[in-house]
Amino acid sequence: MSRNLAVLATTLALGVAPAIAQDGPLVTADWLQQNLNDPNIRIFEVSVDTGVYERGHIPGAVNLAWHTDLVDTVRRDIVSSEGLEAILREAGVTEDTTVVLYGDNNNWFAAWGAWVFDIHGIHDVKLLxxxxxxxxxxxxxxxxxxxxxxxSEIDLTEEAAPLRARLADVLEVVEGGADVSLVDIRGPKEYSGEIFAPEGVQELSIRAGHIPGAVNFPWGGAVNEDGTFKTADELKAAFAAIGIDGSKPIITYCRIGERSSHTWFVLSRILGYDVRNYDGSWTEYGNAVGVPIENPTGTVWGRI
Incomplete structure (x- = not known):
């Protein structure tokens, strides 16, 4: 029996209607509600507020704590393929499972989770x-x-997908003339150097400002008031207005790489552009010795 027929037989035996796949990187709330019981779909919550899951979550969703489950807790790095493999196996994910991620704050960390999954070879990941x-x-x-x-049994590739930019890659743009667009997705005050980090967020860099040549597109500009993404046409026009049209590779960055993964998702998964996320971001770049920065506000050690 083929896999598709076997899945159909199983779902019918359980009294569950088989899911009708939704094309593209997004699924709607209506579609997900109709397919909550599909055994071939696994839902994960990745929220900024890690305690919100316990207060109530989408039925069947597995909680992923971004600060422990999706990172190396000893060194600054994302979770290893072995670590993610263990999480996926415990959640019953197979190579044929469609993974749906969602979270609070307009899917901020859910998009970061999608980036981590994609790096480790789990490409069939969708956002709610x-x-x-x-x-x-x-x-x-x-x-x-x-x-x-x-x-379940699932084996992740040991070779990471080329979705990650390093400091050397960014310097190759800034100092080496590589033809790559840099997109700073932080707020205008962070970009200009007026502030080091958003209010209430820990300051992690010694210098304020942005990477030379980077254009600014605050990440929240990609979503509507209800949290849904703007249409592909709207997004394409908004980025084209600042010179980002997909004609050359793109590197996104923010403070620690999480907000910029949201823009990575928009540009790569929704618009289909060639994009890497620099998760070292301003925390690494702004603290690196001897690298050039741009600081229109003129702040030095927090003072003008």
């Missing part, structure tokens, strides 16, 4: 359009139970 914000606004069901799934 509108994320937790839209799901709650529409009064869709939430659950407090922690789901349990039969363990």
């Amino acid at each position: 359009d509108g994320g937790r914000k839209l799901w709650e606004a529409e009064g869709l069901p939430l659950d407090t139970a922690t789901p349990e799934y039969a363990a």
Whole structure:
């Protein structure tokens, strides 16, 4: 029996209607609600507020704590392929599973999770359009139970996908003349050097400003008021207005690489551009010795 027929037989036997796949990198809240019981879909929540999951989450969703599950807790790095492999196996994810990620704050860390998954070879990852914000606004069901799934077997590739930029790659643009666009997705005050970090967020860099040649596109400009992404045409026009049209490779960055992964998702997954995310971001670049910066505000050690 072919895999498709086997899946159909299993879902019918369980009384579950097989999912109709949604093309593209996004799924709608209506589609996800209709397919909550599909065994070939696994939902993960990746929220900035790591405690919100316990207060209620999409039924069947597995919680991923961004600061422990998706990073190396000893050195500054993303989770290893072995570490992610263990998480996916415990969640019952196989090579044929469609992974749906969602989170709070307009899918900020959910997009970062998609970037981490993609690096490790899990490419069939979709975001819930509108994320937790839209799901709650529409009064869709939430659950407090922690789901349990039969363990699966999945082997991740040891060779990471080329979706990550390093400091050397950025310097090759700034000092070596590489024909790559740099997109700083922080707020205008961070970009100009007026502030080091958003209010209430820890300052991690010695210098303020931005990488020379980078254009500014605050990441929140890619979403609507209800948390859904703007249309591809709207996004394409907005980025074209600042000279980003996909004609050459792009590197996105922010403070620690998480907000910039949201823009990475927009540019690479929605618009199909060639994009890498620099997760060292301003925390690394702004602290590196001997590298050039631009600081229109003129702040030095927090003073003008």
